[in-house]
Amino acid sequence: MSALLSIENLVKHYPGVKAVNGVSFELGQGVCFGLLGPNGAGKTTTVEMLEGIVTPTSGQVLYRGKALGQRFRNEAGIMFQSTALQDYISVYETLTLFRRLYPVSLPLEELIETCSLGEFLERDTRRLSGGQRQRLLLAIALVNNPHIVFLDEPTTGLDPQARHNFWELVRRIREDGKAILLTTHYMEEAYMLCDEVAIMDRGQIIALDTPQALLAAHYNDAVLQLPEDDFTGNGDDVAATVLRHDGKVEILTSDVEATIRRLIELHVPLQGLNIRPRTLEDLFLELTGKELRG
Amino acid sequence: MPIKTARFLAIFTTRNKEFWRDRSALAWNILFPALVVLGFGFAFSGDRPNLYKVAVVEQGGATPALEFENTEYIRFLPVSDVQAAVTKVDRHQLDMLLDPAAQRYWINDTSPSGYILERVLHATGGADYTRETVSGRETRYIDWLIPGVLSMNMMFSALFGVGFVIVRYRKNGVLKRLKATPLTAFEFLSAQVMSRLWLILFTTTAVFIGSDLIIGFSMFGSYLDLFLVFTLGSICMISLSLLIAARVSSEELAGGLLNLISWPMMFLSGVWFSLEGLHPWVQKLAQVFPLTHLINASRAIMIDGAGLMDVASDIVVLVLMTLVLLAIGAWSFRWQ
Numbered sequence: 001m002s003a004l005l006s007i008e009n010l011v012k013h014y015p016g017v018k019a020v021n022g023v024s025f026e027l028g029q030g031v032c033f034g035l036l037g038p039n040g041a042g043k044t045t046t047v048e049m050l051e052g053i054v055t056p057t058s059g060q061v062l063y064r065g066k067a068l069g070q071r072f073r074n075e076a077g078i079m080f081q082s083t084a085l086q087d088y089i090s091v092y093e094t095l096t097l098f099r100r101l102y103p104v105s106l107p108l109e110e111l112i113e114t115c116s117l118g119e120f121l122e123r124d125t126r127r128l129s130g131g132q133r134q135r136l137l138l139a140i141a142l143v144n145n146p147h148i149v150f151l152d153e154p155t156t157g158l159d160p161q162a163r164h165n166f167w168e169l170v171r172r173i174r175e176d177g178k179a180i181l182l183t184t185h186y187m188e189e190a191y192m193l194c195d196e197v198a199i200m201d202r203g204q205i206i207a208l209d210t211p212q213a214l215l216a217a218h219y220n221d222a223v224l225q226l227p228e229d230d231f232t233g234n235g236d237d238v239a240a241t242v243l244r245h246d247g248k249v250e251i252l253t254s255d256v257e258a259t260i261r262r263l264i265e266l267h268v269p270l271q272g273l274n275i276r277p278r279t280l281e282d283l284f285l286e287l288t289g290k291e292l293r294g
Numbered sequence: 295m296p297i298k299t300a301r302f303l304a305i306f307t308t309r310n311k312e313f314w315r316d317r318s319a320l321a322w323n324i325l326f327p328a329l330v331v332l333g334f335g336f337a338f339s340g341d342r343p344n345l346y347k348v349a350v351v352e353q354g355g356a357t358p359a360l361e362f363e364n365t366e367y368i369r370f371l372p373v374s375d376v377q378a379a380v381t382k383v384d385r386h387q388l389d390m391l392l393d394p395a396a397q398r399y400w401i402n403d404t405s406p407s408g409y410i411l412e413r414v415l416h417a418t419g420g421a422d423y424t425r426e427t428v429s430g431r432e433t434r435y436i437d438w439l440i441p442g443v444l445s446m447n448m449m450f451s452a453l454f455g456v457g458f459v460i461v462r463y464r465k466n467g468v469l470k471r472l473k474a475t476p477l478t479a480f481e482f483l484s485a486q487v488m489s490r491l492w493l494i495l496f497t498t499t500a501v502f503i504g505s506d507l508i509i510g511f512s513m514f515g516s517y518l519d520l521f522l523v524f525t526l527g528s529i530c531m532i533s534l535s536l537l538i539a540a541r542v543s544s545e546e547l548a549g550g551l552l553n554l555i556s557w558p559m560m561f562l563s564g565v566w567f568s569l570e571g572l573h574p575w576v577q578k579l580a581q582v583f584p585l586t587h588l589i590n591a592s593r594a595i596m597i598d599g600a601g602l603m604d605v606a607s608d609i610v611v612l613v614l615m616t617l618v619l620l621a622i623g624a625w626s627f628r629w630q
Contacts, residue, residue: 051474052474053470053473053474053630070476073474073475073476074476076474078471078474080467080470080471080474082467083467083468083470083471084463084466084467084468084471085468085471086308086309086312086463086468087312087315087316088311088312088315088316089308089311089312089315093308093311096304097304097305097308098475100300100301100303100304101300101301101304101472101475101476101477102475102476103476140471
């Protein structure tokens with residue numbers, strides 16, 4: 001698979017801050033690549049360098065083997081983390097504006113259909129709900145029928161239903177064969193949508209693979225969850241790691257059956273028992289720590 | 295630099311829609327200049343202010359001062375160009391011209407102020423001075439004021455309508471979004487300039503016609519010449535605002551800078567009063583302001599019936615200023 005986008009040792013320093021410090025990876029055609037990391041990890045700076053918005057301190061970004069240029073501008077679709085649109089302009093007019101900025105553009109009807117914009121086409125963009133606005137911004141990112149799409153935390157602030165609707169749109173884009181670079185801090189989103197993920201922290205990539213391979217490489221256990229009051233013992237009681245948070249007890253074990261047998265021996269009520277596999281969220285927290293870093 | 299018409303028009307039309315649908319901005323841009331013109335029109339449509347201006351030809355050697363020159367409530371202005379001063383007496387911009395060395399004075403036959411000053415002169419040591427008269431038509435204060443007020447409104451519309459909007463676009467991320475498209479900075483800036491230019495010309499024309507119908511004012515030159523001067527002046531002001539907006543991303547800072555530029559221009563470019571009699575350094579400073587040249591040229595066309603060649607020096611300065619400001623503004627422009 002030839003790389004559509006090649007990132008080589010990308011560095012961005014601001015006075016007193018190393019925002020990005022030696023990031024390298026490749027993005028192939030038709031691949032959805034997730035860039036994960038806590039706040040301040042350097043995700044947005046990295047993505048903005050890939051988009052050509054921010055100039056790197058060193059390193060390079062190649063699109064189809066060449067430095068970013070007019071072809072990249074014509075073939076890239078970008079959805080920023082936050083974007084203001086011009087006031088007093090309707091959804092329809094906004095789409096028309098952006099279509100006219102590109103030499104090639106998707107038919108308006110197709111955009112409207114793809115992003116489900118039909119119900120509020122004549123509405124002023126200032127009067128859109130969060131989900132409607134994100135769908136419009138996605139439509140703008142798709143207006144030039146891009147070969148590569150950048151989505152920077154596209155579902156932040158959306159309610160669960162709007163988020164699931166948005167995921168459906170992203171799946172459709174991926175099925176069209178477009179490469180997607182997605183940044184998010186929703187691990188479920190990355191797991192559901194991404195073929196590959198990179199976890200960033202302190203300006204560097206600290207893990208990079210498919211979600212399944214990352215989990216397989218780091219975990220061979222599962223998580224047994226119980227209400228905190230139902231199990232007051234410790235790790236030695238069940239020969240496993242025990243974590244307590246948010247009113248729950250989590251028992252991390254590689255032998256689920258043996259642990260359950262031990263819980264029965266200890267007369268622990270199992271009505272509230274929940275067994276789940278390890279997730280990217282577990283891995284993310286383990287690799288980056290739980291605290292938010294500014 | 296090549297410009298894609300479709301992209302230019304996309305930005306141009308969108309900016310126009312944004313402006314016309316923003317009722318508060320629309321009202322400000324049309325009602326404010328109309329109110330200013332009408333307000334001053336009614337305020338000064340009667341007699342001109344009771345202020346006497348006497349130009350005194352500068353002397354090479356020492357000439358005893360006339361008692362006349364000590365008269366209170368008369369403003370004495372030193373001049374060196376006698377012919378230019380005579381013209382101003384002719385147009386009622388000066389009430390009298392006095393040449394003590396030659397013992398001559400000039401007044402306008404039709405000027406009541408000239409008549410009064412002549413009586414005072416005769417009573418205060420100038421009885422034997424030779425009388426020279428001119429008889430040009432009177433230029434009312436409102437006739438003199440209108441070109442300045444129209445030009446000033448153009449200045450405010452250009453500075454705040456382009457500079458402030460671009461800074462707002464930069465601050466809220468509109469520019470960043472546009473940067474991610476094939477749109478070039480040149481296309482974007484050109485569309486902003488043209489959008490505001492046509493708006494300024496439209497509102498100025500509307501205010502000009504409306505005010506003329508209501509209060510009436512002098513227009514002795516060519517409407518086409520005036521339109522060309524207004525167009526050039528607007529482009530120059532817009533270029534100045536592009537320079538301010540090239541990098542600033544704070545609306546507060548932009549507002550401060552725009553005020554810093556517009557207020558001195560408003561007071562020192564000859565909108566409200568003639569620069570005659572001001573300190574020579576202030577007069578020199580005024581020449582740096584594009585508004586001064588816009589007002590000079592438009593006032594000459596409207597009041598004196600001047601042609602483009604007559605105001606060529608102001609036009610050349612405006613063209614040069616425009617080119618320099620545009621070049622620096624475009625060179626220093628940053629999307630973010």
